[in-house]
Amino acid sequence: xxxRTNRWSIRVLMSAALAxxxxxxxxxxxxTRVGExxxxxxxxxxxKSDPQELDPHIVQGVPEHHILQALIENLVTEDPTDLHPVxxxxxxxxxxxxxxxxxxxLRAGIRWSNGDPVTAHDFVRSxxxxxxxxxxxxxxxxxxxxxxxEDYYKGKTQDFSSVGAQALDERTLRITLNGPVPYFLSLLxxxxxxxxxxxxxxxxxxxxxxxxxxxxxxxxxxxGPFVLARWDVGHVIVVKKNPLYWNAASVKLSEVRFYxxxxxxxxxxxxxxxxxxxxxxxxxxxxxxxxxxxPQLLRIDPYLGAYFYRINTTRPQFRDKRVRQALAMAIDRKxxxxxxxxxxxxxxxxxxxxxxxxxxxxxxxRYDPEGARKLLAQAGYPGGKGFPPFDILYNTSESHKSVxxxxxxxxxxxxxxxxxxLNQEWKVYLDTEKRKDYDVSRAGWIGDYADPSTFLETFLxxxxxxxxxxxxxxxxxxxxxxxRLGDRQTRYELFQKAEAIFLDExxxxxxxxxxxxxxxxxxxxxxxxxxxxxxxxPYVWLAPRPEASLATASAAAQRP
Amino acid sequence: xxxxIARRILETIPVLVLVAxxxxxxxxxxxxxxxxxxxxxxxxxxxxxxxxxxxxxxLWKQYASxxxxxxxxxxxxxxxxxxxxxxxxxxxxxxxxxxxxxxxxCVALLVGIPLGIAAxxxxxxxxxxxxxxxxxxxxxxxxxxxxPLLVLVFALHFEQFNASGWDFARDRVLPAxxxxxxxxxxxxxxxRGGMLEVLNQDFIRTARAKxxxxxxxxxxxxxxxxxxxxxxxxxxxxxxxxxGSFVIETIFNIPGLGRHFVTSVFNRDATLxxxxxxxxxxLVVALNLAADIAQAMLNPKQRAN
Numbered sequence: 001x002x003x004r005t006n007r008w009s010i011r012v013l014m015s016a017a018l019a020x021x022x023x024x025x026x027x028x029x030x031x032t033r034v035g036e037x038x039x040x041x042x043x044x045x046x047x048k049s050d051p052q053e054l055d056p057h058i059v060q061g062v063p064e065h066h067i068l069q070a071l072i073e074n075l076v077t078e079d080p081t082d083l084h085p086v087x088x089x090x091x092x093x094x095x096x097x098x099x100x101x102x103x104x105x106l107r108a109g110i111r112w113s114n115g116d117p118v119t120a121h122d123f124v125r126s127x128x129x130x131x132x133x134x135x136x137x138x139x140x141x142x143x144x145x146x147x148x149x150e151d152y153y154k155g156k157t158q159d160f161s162s163v164g165a166q167a168l169d170e171r172t173l174r175i176t177l178n179g180p181v182p183y184f185l186s187l188l189x190x191x192x193x194x195x196x197x198x199x200x201x202x203x204x205x206x207x208x209x210x211x212x213x214x215x216x217x218x219x220x221x222x223x224g225p226f227v228l229a230r231w232d233v234g235h236v237i238v239v240k241k242n243p244l245y246w247n248a249a250s251v252k253l254s255e256v257r258f259y260x261x262x263x264x265x266x267x268x269x270x271x272x273x274x275x276x277x278x279x280x281x282x283x284x285x286x287x288x289x290x291x292x293x294x295p296q297l298l299r300i301d302p303y304l305g306a307y308f309y310r311i312n313t314t315r316p317q318f319r320d321k322r323v324r325q326a327l328a329m330a331i332d333r334k335x336x337x338x339x340x341x342x343x344x345x346x347x348x349x350x351x352x353x354x355x356x357x358x359x360x361x362x363x364x365x366r367y368d369p370e371g372a373r374k375l376l377a378q379a380g381y382p383g384g385k386g387f388p389p390f391d392i393l394y395n396t397s398e399s400h401k402s403v404x405x406x407x408x409x410x411x412x413x414x415x416x417x418x419x420x421x422l423n424q425e426w427k428v429y430l431d432t433e434k435r436k437d438y439d440v441s442r443a444g445w446i447g448d449y450a451d452p453s454t455f456l457e458t459f460l461x462x463x464x465x466x467x468x469x470x471x472x473x474x475x476x477x478x479x480x481x482x483x484r485l486g487d488r489q490t491r492y493e494l495f496q497k498a499e500a501i502f503l504d505e506x507x508x509x510x511x512x513x514x515x516x517x518x519x520x521x522x523x524x525x526x527x528x529x530x531x532x533x534x535x536x537x538p539y540v541w542l543a544p545r546p547e548a549s550l551a552t553a554s555a556a557a558q559r560p
Numbered sequence: 561x562x563x564x565i566a567r568r569i570l571e572t573i574p575v576l577v578l579v580a581x582x583x584x585x586x587x588x589x590x591x592x593x594x595x596x597x598x599x600x601x602x603x604x605x606x607x608x609x610x611x612x613x614x615x616x617x618x619l620w621k622q623y624a625s626x627x628x629x630x631x632x633x634x635x636x637x638x639x640x641x642x643x644x645x646x647x648x649x650x651x652x653x654x655x656x657x658x659x660x661x662x663x664x665x666c667v668a669l670l671v672g673i674p675l676g677i678a679a680x681x682x683x684x685x686x687x688x689x690x691x692x693x694x695x696x697x698x699x700x701x702x703x704x705x706x707x708p709l710l711v712l713v714f715a716l717h718f719e720q721f722n723a724s725g726w727d728f729a730r731d732r733v734l735p736a737x738x739x740x741x742x743x744x745x746x747x748x749x750x751x752r753g754g755m756l757e758v759l760n761q762d763f764i765r766t767a768r769a770k771x772x773x774x775x776x777x778x779x780x781x782x783x784x785x786x787x788x789x790x791x792x793x794x795x796x797x798x799x800x801x802x803x804g805s806f807v808i809e810t811i812f813n814i815p816g817l818g819r820h821f822v823t824s825v826f827n828r829d830a831t832l833x834x835x836x837x838x839x840x841x842x843l844v845v846a847l848n849l850a851a852d853i854a855q856a857m858l859n860p861k862q863r864a865n
Contacts, residue, residue, distance in 0.1 A: 029719045030730065053642040060597060136608040138601050154604060210612055211643055233641060233652055234815030235726060259725075262823070263810045265708070266724050270813070273715045273723035427592025427828050434596070444598070464600030 032274030038523050038544040040254055043537075046267045046279040047258035050233055054215040056191040057130040057137045062446075062533070063280075065191060067258055070226040070239045070537050072194045075104045075123070075173070076185050080539035081528045083450060085185035089118060089195075089223060089246075090173075099180030099486040106171040111244045112197050113220075113227045120167035126195040127165045132208045139192035142448070145184065147176040180486030183357075183451035189534075190449055197221040225251045225538045234260060252541035271519050277542070278527070279519040284399055287342050287517060297519050300344035301529035304353055304447035305514035306455065307345070309392070309407075309440050310433070313507055314469035317388050318439070322379040324506040327440075328365050329372035330414040331407055333511060340402045343517040348510035350503060352455040352495070353531075359452045359492050363500040365510070369414040376415055384416025390439035391422040395429040400442050403511065433467055441467075444514070450532065452495045453483065459502065470507030561856070565849065572845045579841040580630060580834055584623055587830035594639035594828040613639065626834075635838075636831035640824070646835035649820060656726060657816035660739065661802035663732055667740025668747055668801070673790070675744070676751025680759060680786070681778055691748060698745025707738040707811040724813040735812040739805055743797060747790055755786035788859060795851030799844040 037044050051064040056072060059065075077088035090104040110118040127146075130137045131153045143149040147164030151157050164176030177184065187193065200221040201207040204214040213219060220228040225247070226239035237258040241251055261267040264281045271279050282290065282298070290298040311318050311327070318324060333347030346354065350361035373383070381387040392408060394400040401423065408419045419440070424432060433441050445465075447454040456479055457463060461471035475498050482494040516533050526539040595601060595609055610616045614625060629636055635646035672695070679691035714734060715723040725731050758764065759782050767781045806818040817836060824832035 030721075030728075033722075050641065052640060055643075058642060060599070133604065133608050134612075136605050136612065138597075138599075138605055140605065141602060210609070211637055213643055215643055232815060233644065233649060234819060259813065261724065261813050262819075263813070266811055266813050269708070269711055269716065269723035270725070273711075273719070273721075275722055275725060426826065427596055428590070430596045430598065431591040431593075434600070464602065467600075 034274040034277055034521060034523070037277065038542045041252055041542055042255040042257060043253050043278070043524070043540065043542065044257050044259065044276045046261050046270070046276050046281075047237070048260065048280040049262055050260040051237070054220065054228065054231070055212070056194040056196065057126075057135060057139075058210060059191065060138055063258075063260070065534075067237055067239065068191050068194070069224070069534065070256055071220065071222040071224045071228055072191075072196075073224045073245075074188050074194045075106075076188050078189055078530075078534055078536055080526060080536050081530070083186075083189070083530050083532060083534055085189065099182070100177045102175045102177070102184065103168075104173045104175070106173065107246055108171070110223065110246045112200075112223050113242050113244055114197070114200065115244065116197065116199070116221075117170075118195070118223050119170045120173035121170070122197065123173050123195050124160075124165045124167050125198045127163070127193075128160050129196065129198065129201075129207055130192060131160075131163070134208050136210065137192060139190065139448075142187060142190055142192045145177050145179075145181045145187065147178055179484045181483075182486055182488055182491065183449060183453070186449045186451065195223065197223075226253075226256060229255075236260075247538060251538045253537060256537060268519070271521075276519075277521045277524050282343075282517050282519055284342065290519070296522055299516070299518050299520045299529070301516045301533070302346075302353075302531055303514040303516040303533060304356065304450065304531040305444060306348055306351055306353060306510055307403075307442075307444050307512045307514060308348070308351065309509040309511065310438075310443050310468050311440055311507055311509065312436055312438055312469060314436060315390075315439055317390065320379045321505050322375040323381070323387075324509070325504075326372040326375040326379070326415060327411065328506050328509040329368045329375070331410055331509065331511065332367055334367070336403060336406055337512050340406050341399065341512065344515045345512040346515070348513045350499060351508065351510050352452045352499060353447075353513045356447070356452050356455070356531075357450050358488075359495060361499045361503070362496055363503045365503060365506075372414060376417075381417070384418075387415075387417045389418040389420060391420050393422045393424065393429060393432060393438040393441040395426045395442070396423055404442065407511075436467060436469060440509075443508070446514070447532065452492070453479070456495060456498055456502070457483075459507065468507040470505060472501055472505060475501045475505075561853070565853070568845075568849050568852075572842070575845060576838060576841055577627075580627065580838055581623075583834045583837045584626060584830070587825075587828070587833055588619060588622075590828070592828055594830065596828070613637070626831075630838075635835035638824075638829055638832045640827040640829045640832070646831050649832060650817065650835060650839055653815060653817040653820060656814060657818065658802055660732065660735055660808075660814060660816060661798070663736035664739035664743065665798060665801050667736055668743035671741065672744035672747025673751050673787070675748040676790075677755060677778065677783070677786075679748065679752040680755035681774075683756060688752075692752070695745040695748035695752075698741045699749070700745075701741075703738050703742060703805065703807045704811065706741065707735070707808060710734045710738055711811070724811075726812075726814050731812075735808050735814060738811075739801065739808050743801060746793065746797070750789040750793055751786060754789040755782055758782045758785040761785075784858060788855060791855050791858060792851055795848040796844055799840065799847045803840050803843060 033044050036042070047063045047066055049063050051059065051067055052061060053059050054064065054067060054071065056068055059068065073088045075088055075090040076085040079086045089106055089110055091107045092105050094103045106118065106120060112118055127143065129135060131140055131143055131149055133153060133155060140153050148162045152160060152163050166174045168174055181187065198207055200219065201212055201214045204219055205212040217228050217231050225242055225245045227242045229240045230236065230238035239256050241254050242248060245251065259276065261270065264283045267276070267279050267281065268283055268286055270276050311324050313319060337345040337347050349364040352359060352361055354360045376384065392404045394404050401421070404421050408421060411417050411419050432438055445455060445458060458465045459470065460466065460479060461476050478494045478498040482491045485491045520527060523542050523544065525541050525543050527535050595606060614622055626636065638644050638646050638649055641649060675691045675695060679688040682688050711723050711734060715721045721734050722731055764777060764782055767777050803817050806822045808814065809816045809818040820832055821836050824836060
């Protein structure tokens with residue numbers, strides 16, 4: 001009896017083991033997505049999260065931008081190497097001598113993906129939609145450089161003809177600005193300015209309200225190099241080459257597939273198993289490994305963004321600017337980027353990232369613990385004595401925590417003051433920061449467009465993004481004056497003065513300037529390092545090569 | 561029996577209303593709202609969007625209108641997925657979760673029950689120790705360890721599977737194994753316990769005395785009673801396994817329901833949170849009822865009651 005049952009179980013065990021063995025060792029390796037993509041010119045891209053929407057007048061995020069860039073093209077588009085504006089739907093434009101009137105001449109024969117011609121009226125209708133309050137376009141303020149846009153948006157006038165956007169004929173569009181805006185063409189590359197096909201939107205609901213189904217696959221009409229083919233929430237978004245795009249002949253990719261992969265570890269494993277050509281991020285712990293073993297796959301590109309700590313200047317212990325300066329001077333930023341973040345970030349000694357379209361702040365913070373101690377003593381806290389303990393607020397993230405721990409230790413060591421770590425979930429953290437219920441709070445700012453003003457204007461007295469309680473009339477005056485000027489040199493001089501005030505007053509402590517750290521397969525060509533992390537897809541292609549998975553490649557490399 | 565079912569269904573209604581009410585007010589109580597973003601939204605724009613979603617109304621009105629829509633089976637629009645309704649999101653994710661859960665359930669039953677029987681029949685032999693240790697390992701190894709481990713071995717080393725995704729039939733293997741093995745552990749332990757209890761009862765001794773073969777004793781006489789604990793576990797167990805697992809869906813990037821549970825809370829996507837919570841509650845209630853019925857059919861004592 002016992003013998004029979006034993007024989008039965010042994011048989012089962014043996015067949016299970018055999019099946020496992022056959023499964024693992026006997027099968028031929030299935031083809032990878034990347035290998036197939038290389039053959040068929042299909043780019044597989046990690047895209048972090050599901051897009052909130054694909055309506056350029058509603059979206060706010062980076063994942064949305066990655067997709068929309070394939071679907072819609074504005075008057076101008078971006079050069080793939082340095083993002084300077086190049087002709088898009090407009091073949092050329094004239095700028096009036098005072099820099100306030102832009103006349104765009106559309107290309108002949110350009111079409112929407114449903115075959116309708118793209119006309120200057122489409123652009124005017126799109127601007128009107130974005131500025132209609134009921135739509136709730138969160139980036140509507142991007143239009144406020146245009147004459148009459150703010151008044152229309154705020155309901156002071158119902159007459160759109162008072163806004164500086166006019167279709168002179170089917171192919172000529174005139175935009176009148178409030179004053180010269182030297183970065184206007186770059187501003188046009190922000191998706192809030194992109195055109196939509198209004199008749200399509202009207203077919204699926206009220207074009208001036210949210211929750212319209214026009215962005216679903218099958219409904220979506222765009223004028224970009226690709227059309228929307230599939231959108232499965234949490235799974236994949238597929239865009240296919242648009243044969244009606246004016247420059248379709250030079251578009252080499254046949255498809256781009258965007259995968260919303262929230263977990264960076266999962267994304268990295270997917271990349272390693274040959275499922276992605278390009279990732280959105282790399283886990284911090286893997287950066288050193290890739291740097292050592294696969295440097296050809298690791299990309300570290302400069303990125304137009306600053307990582308900094310806001311100081312709540314309404315709190316009594318932070319009212320004295322010498323305290324704020326002391327805190328900033330006691331931080332060893334080089335140690336932080338080399339030993340904590342390790343992603344090639346640049347230590348930030350000023351707020352605006354270096355070489356932002358030719359602008360680099362001349363004023364800078366020094367790393368000077370001795371000077372910091374002196375300043376703190378002058379402010380009445382020699383050796384940190386009597387300085388009330390305070391919280392460093394950050395949202396849940398291993399990296400924010402590590403940076404906060406390092407800074408906590410530096411402040412304790414150099415200044416003798418106690419900071420506690422306060423971790424909050426993202427939305428709670430945003431709420432706390434907006435209510436100014438914090439002492440010191442970690443923050444990040446990514447430029448909306450390539451110009452120093454996108455950074456410095458954040459801290460204007462009336463900016464909703466200031467959140468430090470700090471205001472300075474001279475700072476505001478310099479920036480407002482700069483916004484009325486056309487000459488780049490004069491504007492930059494005003495920015496220099498404003499940033500000097502900012503760094504002297506120190507309402508925020510710059511820590512590092514961002515880099516974009518991600519993984520990229522060598523087959524991907526035309527993918528350049530750009531400061532806004534934009535990679536115009538018409539210039540990207542895949543150079544097919546014998547398929548070699550990462551694991552095989554590394555095994556081959558290890559062999560003597 | 562019909563009366564029992566009818567009564568249980570009626571009891572479900574207050575439970576679901578309670579779940580909807582509690583979730584609704586909890587979502588309203590947490591700091592931060594669906595429209596909060598790092599970049600400040602100008603006040604005038606925020607007002608427009610709030611009006612669109614009815615967030616400018618007093619709380620009781622929002623609640624009344626939500627419950628009114630609920631009666632009509634409308635779970636409302638999602639905030640994060642701006643042009644989709646919660647009904648649509650659940651409808652799209654459910655088949656994925658059902659498929660994954662179904663395969664995982666098969667894995668759990670096919671591995672768990674034989675393991676439990678083997679352990680009970682050969683109590684205190686190496687078979688028992690091996691089976692119990694395996695079951696314990698399945699329970700103790702968290703899915704966030706087991707999942708990446710399976711990926712490392714079978715996807716990255718042997719290159720037989722994709723590390724993530726839900727495109728091909730083979731993409732089901734690793735997540736279903738990860739999810740199934742946890743449940744297999746529980747099922748093995750419950751089967752073993754149930755079987756041991758039954759195997760020591762008088763009627764089994766009688767069966768053996770009558771000369772029934774061991775196989776017949778185990779599978780014909782003991783198994784039916786021995787599986788009762790498994791059946792009552794399967795009620796809530798199946799609800800859990802079918803509605804997806806946040807961890808496994810995140811590790812393997814699977815577009816199932818489990819991720820909506822968690823990410824909707826982080827996004828303060830109240831309608832999606834309530835919708836998924838309600839759906840889950842309804843499923844738990846339904847499957848518990850099914851388990852009770854199954855148990856009644858399997859257990860002559862309960863059937864008599």
